[in-house]
Ligand SMILES: Cc1cc2nc3c(=O)[nH]c(=O)nc-3n(C[C@H](O)[C@H](O)[C@H](O)COP(=O)(O)OP(=O)(O)OC[C@H]3O[C@@H](n4cnc5c(N)ncnc54)[C@H](O)[C@@H]3O)c2cc1C
């Protein structure tokens with residue numbers, strides 16, 4: 001009997017999220033260790049491209065459900081489909097990327113299949129045919145090794161923690177269509193409207209992040225328009241600072257992040273907060289501008305490969321984590337830094 | 348509106364957490380209500396102010412968790428129950444979800460169950476969806492705003508690609524994020540009331556259930572490997588010079 005690994009490919013409007021392919025790469029590695037095969041599942045509407053990409057990134061068999069009732073992500077009909085395929089195919093392992101949808105579906109499938117879930121895994125080994133995972137807890141202050149004693153072992157894999165597999169355009173296969181499980185009328189939720197975020201690199205996928213903190217509003221040389229009150233003037237100054245942060249980010253194809261202080265002060269939206277109560281990120285390069293490095297902020301970015309800090313205060317704790325630090329004013333350092341990198345990178 | 352909020356007690360977010368002899372240690376940092384759950388309590392109380400009804404806080408944990416429940420009462424919740432049972436000692440998230448679902452059913456006629464986005468100790472982020480699944484209720488997760496519209500709950504939620512407005516028919520489970528609004532401080536009267544409250548304790552037998560299976564084990568807790576970081580302060584005679592040196596140093600790390 002062959003051991004089956006089922007992998008849920010998370011997609012949005014016909015495009016797979018990068019973490020899906022990374023998770024597919026792990027599926028293939030586990031399958032080859034267990035002499036098994038990789039079954040991929042794609043759910044949505046108009047998902048042909050994702051289905052053929054799933055073969056090209058390594059799936060042995062692709063199942064797909066393509067229906068109007070599945071166009072908008074809703075966890076209930078999606079979970080019902082995953083549970084149905086899992087009950088028919090009896091995989092040993094079900095993998096999900098740790099996206100918002102992947103995490104939710106993994107948890108709910110574990111209830112349907114009466115098994116355990118191990119979310120947001122960053123490493124794994126295989127021991128006696130079972131997956132032993134490592135996952136960060138306490139926002140990465142600690143690590144635990146964990147296992148699930150029952151099959152299927154449901155695991156979600158953190159984005160950027162595993163390599164993306166090779167894309168092999170010569171691979172293909174005959175995908176198998178799966179009928180929906182829930183009738184459209186039985187679904188208790190409805191998506192009323194949607195607004196896509198401004199184009200740009202998403203924080204959790206980004207290889208490079210430039211972040212701003214409270215220090216971004218601190219430039220005594222800037223005079224805000226005089227019809228603004230004190231609070232508005234602070235936000236106006238912060239916008240000038242975040243403009244410098246954004247210009248550097250643009251040159252580096254980077255995402256923009258922020259500390260909680262910058263979010264709470266109303267400079268930038270909560271979506272880009274990095275830290276224990278924001279997003280946990282692990283880019284190759286993290287440039288912190290005007291961020292002191294409070295423990296809750298460090299928890300969200302400490303595993304970044306290279307950290308650069310620009311801060312006026314030589315005693316700021318962020319410098320302890322920084323490969324390179326500049327003790328100075330971000331308003332003076334950022335413009336020439338952006339210019340130099342623009343030239344060096346030929347942008 | 349009959350509202351339940353599920354809360355967990357966790358070490359304070361500023362705690363220096365380390366592994367000592369295979370156990371988690373947070374020194375003398377206090378145990379507090381999981382910070383995300385304060386937002387859930389806030390969302391519940393705001394909903395109650397608009398719609399009327401009761402807000403009940405519940406938690407699964409040991410006796411000491413009553414302190415976190417009292418924080419909920421002090422913030423303005425009407426009732427609190429602790430679910431405590433030796434069988435829950437090493438419970439995994441599925442077991443927690445099944446027991447929370449049983450407690451919510453025991454409370455009867457609950458319209459909404461609020462949850463935090465995740466507990467800052469285990470960082471699981473699955474309990475809300477799992478509890479909803481056990482109850483057979485729709486889950487509206489990661490809500491940044493919540494409102495009631497005739498028999499349904501409408502939330503705005505944050506996902507990778509942007510914002511989504513979703514409606515779910517009651518009863519529903521909702522998990523909330525920070526945008527919901529700053530949690531209120533306990534009032535003086537609230538604190539007095541909370542201090543005098545006796546919080547009933549339910550065992551699994553009181554809920555009429557057996558201990559659910561726990562399938563996940565975490566036999567090893569470790570400190571993360573020390574990253575060897577060579578700190579280097581870049582200096583120079585002018586911002587331009589510093590910027591040039593820094594740019595070249597960054598490029599030499601080959602991460603761009
Ligand atoms: C429950 C809880 C959860 C939290 N979660 C998070 C979280 O997820 N993420 C998070 O970030 N925080 C979080 N915090 C908040 C955290 O404790 C800090 O308050 C916050 O990170 C500070 O942000 P900051 O570094 O931008 O501001 P500050 O600490 O005020 O630091 C500003 C820095 O800017 C420097 N500076 C000022 N002007 C300039 C200039 N012109 N050029 C260069 N440098 C300058 C200063 O020297 C200072 O170091 C949380 C707190 C709690 C209690």
Ligand SMILES: Nc1ncnc2c1ncn2[C@@H]1O[C@H](COP(=O)(O)O)[C@@H](O)[C@H]1O
Nearest residue numbers: 353354407462463465466471472473474
């Ligand atoms: N032991 C518990 N008792 C009550 N509620 C809990 C418990 N554990 C988790 N929760 C709720 O589930 C949310 C998500 O927790 P988790 O899935 O553990 O990250 C928390 O924010 C709480 O609202």
